Amino acid sequence: MLEEIEMREIDEDRARCHNTRAGMIEALKIVQRRRGWISDDVLYELSAHLGVPPGELDSVATFYNLIFRKPVGRHRILICDSVTCWVMGEEDLKRRLSEKLGIAPGETTRDGRFTLVPNACLGVCDRAPAIMIDDDLHTGLTPAQLDAILGRYE
């Protein structure tokens, strides 16, 4: 069930938007912030609340790789695979992360702690390679630094 507070936030945001379509992304983000991901049930409820067909909402939800349509871990690791990060050693970093967590990109660790998501660009090419865990940016990384960083996220 959508909560009162979610609906209020969505409606406030919708009032600022040009039209309902424009409000869909923000509505998905609002719901995801509290629940971590968008389940089918939530998608149907949200579509009813916004008055758009579920397909239209899901079309938006599935387009953005930061709207999650599957359950994700407590912490989301975004690893930047843009050209600059790739040149600066993104592949080593990714390999190391995968080994350490025992998951491939797009997967969640069995303990539900981490989800690894590739990302097209984190916008910090000057400090490549970069990853982002939840809202924290970690830049200029070497594989050796990963242990310490991951340790901070329980």
Add this chain to the structure above:
Amino acid sequence: MAIIYIENKPYQAPEGKNLLNACLSLGFNIPYFCWHPALGSVGACRQCAVKKYRDESDTRGQIVMSCMEQVAGGLRISIDDPEVREFRASIIEWLMANHPHDCPVCDEGGECHLQDMTVMAGHAYRRYRFKKRTYANQELGPFINHEMNRCIQCYRCVRFYRDYAGGRDLEVFSAHDHVYFGRHDHGTLESEFSGNLAEVCPTGVFTDKTLKKHYTRKWDLQSAASVCVHCGLGCNTLVAERYGSVRRILSRYNGAVNGYFLCDRGRFGYEFLSSAKRIRRAAKRNSASGAMEPADKKIILRSIKEIIAGGRVIGIGSPRASVESNFALRRLVGPDNFYSGMSAAEEELTALSIRIMKSGCASFPSLRETEKADAVFVLGEDVTNTAPMLALALRQSVKNRAAASLKKNRIPEWDNGSLCVIKDEEPGPLFVASLLPTRLDDAATRIFRGSPTQIARLGQAVAHAVNENLPAVSGLEQAVAKLAEEIARELTEASAPLVVSGAGCLSGPVMEAAANIAAALAAVNPRAGLFLALPESNSFGLGLLSGKPLDQAFQRAEKGEVRAAIILENDLYRRSEKKRVDRFREQCRHVIVLDFIDTATAAKAEIILPTAPFAEADGTLVNNEGRGQRFYRVMDPEEDCRPGWRMLAEIMEYAGIGDAGQWTTIDDIIAGLCAEEPELQGMREIAPPAEFRIYGQRVPRQPHRYSGRTAMKAHEDIHEHKPALDFDSPLTFSMEGFRSGPPPSLIPFYWSAGWNSVHALNKFQAEIGGPLRGGDPGIRMVGSSHKNFEYFKPAPVTPTPGGREYLLVPYFRIFGSEELSVLSPSIAGRIPGNLLLMNESDAKRIGAGNGSLVRVAVADAGASLAVKIDPGIPEGVAGYPAGMPGVEFMNLPAWGAITEGG
């Protein structure tokens, strides 16, 4: 016109038009995917690249997408430049990376735009050796098959379904290389225009599921031009046959009627042709046992001769029979004994509509022209369910305001990406006044719901607001008066206002109000148009033959003046109350039914003669705008079946009536018709006569690659069968004949060198998206060169009866209300139940809820129906599922009682 240079040669092209369109119109071949003439340009697929040069001295040039370039004087381009050729070849190679190698088992194979473009772009060998991405397919209902692996991400499907047709249950999901086109979940595609996906999709993702049931490659199909029989709009179709059964229907482009598309009823209704309800043998009732028994046609003709000799014979025609068949019946029984066979309301509204058109009160746009209207008022018609393709056209009209605003900002009208961004923000005015909720409500600016009287009053108020000399409507509610002012203002300010009405609410005053508004607008704006929908494929054509109303036939029978009735392709139980038809049957000693389906009327006949439906007959249908259009048989009728007119001519010859013995071809009948009805001279011009030849040759119905014809009947006879002969048209049942460029009315299929898909049509058009080369087929039979229109007086308000009476109004469904298409299994799968639509409080009052059975009773008829509560229904009104299978005829709208319990 501007001069543009292609490979340094000058050509004329329309300024401001899209360059890809212009090049194709000039006959050049440029591959494309995301572009479609009706859908405009988005520049997404990058396939239509050409090189553009700054000026004569520029040798390097720049690669541009031709679909996103505007034609301007002095534009220099190259299509053949090696670099741009390589670019195009690499684009298609990339689009094909994930495309499976399944052409041999793909339904699109042999008529696939992707195959054509691959060959055209020069990508002959595949180099991609890696794993291809695959998808799960969806079950999309009875019409469309889904095979996502073949997708090349051109986005045409969603652009058609969502942006063009207003559907909301087909979407694109995900991103990157795993984009998915489908529904949110398995389930039937809801849009009434979903079948067009089979033609819009450039490859085999969306294909015709009914074709799959009896699949045949395009090159093995024998085809002919036809006209849709499932509503009054007369959309043009291509009917395709193999081994004596019709395999599918495609849209036949007509720049003035249906353009590129068809509705699903028109596309999939054809399956009725193979229905178990088809009548194929002549039969006679055994007087002793009372059972129908097949009989030799000669014996039957002899019986008919005797019946006719006995005198007092009347003929009852039909709005689903061709002009020729109705005329032949009229000739057989004589004009005094010829009855149209329409229901009283249909009869009245058809006559009214013809009268209005003849009066020249406004302009009468073609179906396609209605797309160009920039303010629309619909009175009393649920167009999606009664004239579906009109709904598709009106959905385009609401974009014209946004298009005008693009133009102001110098953005071309074909820039569909821009249009889609703003179309929902500046929707054009569309007002819908209807009895019940309509499928077009979601596109409407404002909706008015009321009884026919209230709709007519609103209409008269609008007419008064347009022209204050017209009588004001007294006692109007303030909100309604305000709405009338608003509608009038929008219509007056528009450059091409359009008023739409028809027989949809079976009310004359509503149609009259529509005519008044259109006339008032036309007095100051010659572009003001009126479009009147009629219910059946030949309602208008029958209306021109001045048959008498069915009621008069019943009255004559009542007086004992009818000994025998010949009923042509008509089920009277759909036209009048059961009681009255039963009584009529009892009063006629002999009833002879000519039909191709077994109806309730045929079941009570003494003699049945099987006629041939559209795929097996030639004839003319006149659509709602008075356009006479010829349909051709795609195969010879089997067994005893004959076209109605030929069967009637045989009867006349046998019975020695008139000069009918000389009626051997359809041209003879048309000549006979023109002699009796000078007004219908246009009939001669609709299509070339049977003896028409091109360089001495006929036009073949079979394509050049038609296979197996020497062995098609090898199970019966090892010798090749002689092809059937055709004395009625210049077409032949053969591969031999003249291929390129037959006159438009004769085109049996679209095919051109290098263009095997439906896009071969490009080569048949004078300008892509414009009229066919040689002009769009069909002749408007009713001219309105002079004005003699007198404004209709507002109808008096009928008092509301007291007590527990409800206003019963008809509602129609695209899948369910039309007699023939409901016999098609795919359509049958879409028919909603026979439900009485009611408002919640009304239902409560009689103690009914969703699904509970109630008894409906009006003056002469009654029915038991399940209730469906619909919040859009006004209080005191109930919607009756008129014409649905198993639903009894009621003369509606009428006041009636609804009581709980069946």
